[in-house]
Amino acid sequence: MSFANVVRRRLILLVFVVFGVSLVTFAISHMIPGDPARMMAGERASNEVVAHMRAVLGLDKPLAVQYLAYLRHLAQGDLGISILTQRPVLDDLVLFFPATIELAVAALLFAILLGVPLGVLSAIAKDRAVDQVTRTLSVTGISTPAFWLGLLLIYLFYGRLGIFPGSGRIDGPPPLHLTGFYTLDAALTGNWPALASALAHLFLPALTLGFVHLGIVTRQIRSAMLEVLQEDYVRTAKASGLSRAQIVLDHALRNALIPSVTMIGLAFGDLLYGAVLTETVFAWPGMGNYVVQSIAALDFPAIMGFTVVASTAYVLVNLAVDLTYMFLDPQIRAVG
C-alpha cells in the first residue's frame, strides 16, 4: 500500500470516527433522564411553556432531523451552552485546553527522558538486578492509580516538606497570554518569577501523570531493544569490533525507537485519561478538571462537548503519530 493510499484511508476513517463520536454523544444526550425542555423552561413552568420550549429546541422534530441539526451545530463549532458556567462550551474548552496540553507534554517528556534510558538499561542487563528493579518499577507504574499517587505526592511534598505547591497553575498573576502555556509564555516574556512559579506548580502533577507512563515507555523500549539486539546487523556490528556503547546507541536504539513511536503515540489517549484524574487531584484548571466539575453538576452540554473535542484531538494525534511512524520507518517508505 502506498503512502498516499494509507493517508487517504486514514482520513476516511477520521471522518467516520468523528461521525461516530457525534452519533454516540447525540444518543447519550437523548438517553439522559430528565426533560431538557422542562429544565430550560424552569421547574414550575406551565405545560404550554414547556411545549413551546420543546418546539424552540426542536425536540418535537423526528430524531433524524434533530441529529442533522446537531451535526450542523457541531460543524459550526457550537457545542451548546454550559449549564454550570453559562458560557458556550467551546469557549470554556478553549480556555482550559492549554493547561491540559502543558501538563500532558510535561508528563510525556518526563516519561520519555527517564523511560528510554531505563528501558535500554533493562534490555542490555536482561534478567540481572537492574532489569528486575526496572521491570518491577514499570509494572508498579502501570498499576498505580494516578489519583492516589497525586494525593501521596501532595501529602509528602506540600503537606510535610512544604517544598512544592499542592494545587493550581501559578501564584500571582499569570504571564502575558501568548500561547496559554504558562511556562512557555513566562519564558518568552522574560517573566522569571512567573516561570519559577509555573514550573513549581507543574512539577508534582507532571510527575504523577508521568509516572504511569514511565511504566509504559520503559516496557516498550525494553521489548523493542530485546528484539533488535538479536538482529543480524547487531551481530555483524559486534563481530566488526565496534564498542558496546556504539552498538547499543547507534545500531540498536535507533531501530528500537521506530516501533516505539506508535506506542508512545497511543499512550497519548491514556494521557488524556490520566489528565482527568491528575487535574482533579491538583485542582489544575484544565479540561479534565472542567469535565469532572461538569459531571458533579450534571452539566451535559459540557460533558458531551468535552467528549467530542477530546475524541477528535485523540484521533488527530494518532493520525499524526502514524504518519510520523511511516515517515521514520525506511522499510515502509521504500515500499511505499
Next chain:
Amino acid sequence: MAATQKTALGESDPAASAAPGVGGIDWRYIRYRLRRSPLAMLGLAIIAFAAILILGAPWLAPYDPNRLDLLHRLAPPSLAHLFGTDEVGRDLLSRIIYGSRVSIPVGLAVVGISMGAGTVLGAFSGLVGGRTDTVIMRIMDVVLSFPSFVMAIALAAALGPDLVNAMLAIAIVRIPFYVRLARGQALALRERPYVKAAISFGARPLTIVRRHIVPNALAPIIVQSTLDIGGAILTASALSFIGLGAQQPTAEWGAMVSNGRDYLLDQWWYPTFPGLAILVTAVGFNLLGDGLRDIFDPRLRGR
C-alpha cells in the same frame, strides 16, 4: 490419548511435551513455566490473597464495615484500628477487606463482558468473512479510535452514576480489543482441515465458533484478559473517584480514596490505605498477565 503420550515422554522434561491439553492449552506446561517465574508467582500469590479476602471477609474483618462509631472519628492507625477510621468512625481495614468484594468482581465482570462479547463477535466475523466481516471490523476501527476513558465518562454520566453503569461503560469500550484478537485467530483457523470439514458438513457458524475457534484461540485471549483485569479495576476505581461509580455507603476503594481526599493533610492514612489496596491488586493481575504472556508468546520465549 494425549495424556498417555505425555506420561510416556516422562515427567522430567515437561517443556518438551508440547501436546496441547484441554482447549488447546497445556496447563501442566504453564504450571511448570509459572513456577520458574518469581514475579508471576508473586502476582499469583497476591491474587490468591485477594481471593481469601473476598471469600473470608465476614470472618477476617475486625468490625462491621458500615458500623458508625462517632466517638472514634478519624482515629489514627492503632492496634484497635490497624488502618485507622474514617470521618464517621468506620474501621478502614474492615471497609478495605469488604471493598475487595466490590472492586475485584467489578474488574472480573468488566473483562468477562468485553472478552465474551468480543471473542464471539470476532470469531464469527473472521469465520464468516466477506461483507459482514468488513462491516464489523470497520465499526470496531471506529470504536477503537475513541479514547476509551473519555467514552466511559460520557456513557457512565449518561447512564447515571452507578457502579453497574460504570462497569458496562468500561466493558463496552474494551470489546474491540477482543474482536481483533479473536478474528485474527479465526482467520488462521479457518484454513485448518477440521474447520473446513465442519463447514462442509454444514455446521452453523456459531457452532463452529463455539466448538473449534474459541477453544483454540484461548491462549492469547487469556493473556489479554489477565492483563486487562488490572486495568479494569483501575478504571472502575477511577470512575468511582470522580463520582461516576460506586456511591455511598458502598465500601469501594476508589470512592474511599475520594472521600479520604478531604482529610489528606491531617489524616494521611484515610486515602492512603484504600489506594494501596487498588495498587497491590492491579500489580497482582499485571504480574501474572506478564508471566502468562512470556509463556504463550513464542517470540519472547527464552528471552
